[in-house]
């Protein structure tokens with residue numbers, strides 16, 4: 236798929252059949268994560284966790300339910316890739332949050348290219364970070380904190396060309 240087509244067709248998909256992405260598609264999506272830029276080129280400050288284990292997915296969803304009273308904040312997706320970051324300072328900075336977001340966005344765009352449904356996930360990450368027993372299941376290296384993630388899987392919803400309002404985000408021309 237061409238780049239501009241990919242940008243146009245990308246959309247957050249929140250319905251999953253439960254079927255996992257093909258291994259080759261998942262590998263392509265993970266490669267896209269590796270192709271992302273990060274602040275200062277400090278790649279060692281980021282960590283990817285590919286969660287397919289149903290018990291871990293359930294523990295993350297349960298943390299969301301406990302904290303927000305919402306069920307299935309991962310929408311039953313069979314794969315959840317989490318981007319964690321380690322601060323070069325005392326706390327995570329906007330550069331680290333932004334880098335994690337760009338990594339996720341690269342994966343989301345690659346998912347469109349591969350015909351794999353995906354959705355950006357920030358909400359349940361907040362609950363995960365407040366739930367030590369769920370966090371421990373990620374086996375993160377020391378010092379890393381989950382920042383965001385992307386759900387991946389098959390869906391009955393297909394990507395398709397979509398009209399996008401050119402004034403959706405207010406713009407000032409100077």
Ligand SMILES: Cc1cc2nc3c(=O)[nH]c(=O)nc-3n(C[C@H](O)[C@H](O)[C@H](O)COP(=O)(O)O)c2cc1C
Pocket residue numbers: 245246247248249336354355356357358359
């Ligand atoms: C930073 C960020 C955080 C988001 N967090 C969530 C989330 O936790 N759960 C969710 O279902 N969607 C989440 N989304 C998806 C947005 O709701 C969605 O991208 C937005 O409504 C625009 O729709 P579109 O992606 O279909 O164009 C997030 C998107 C971004 C960019």
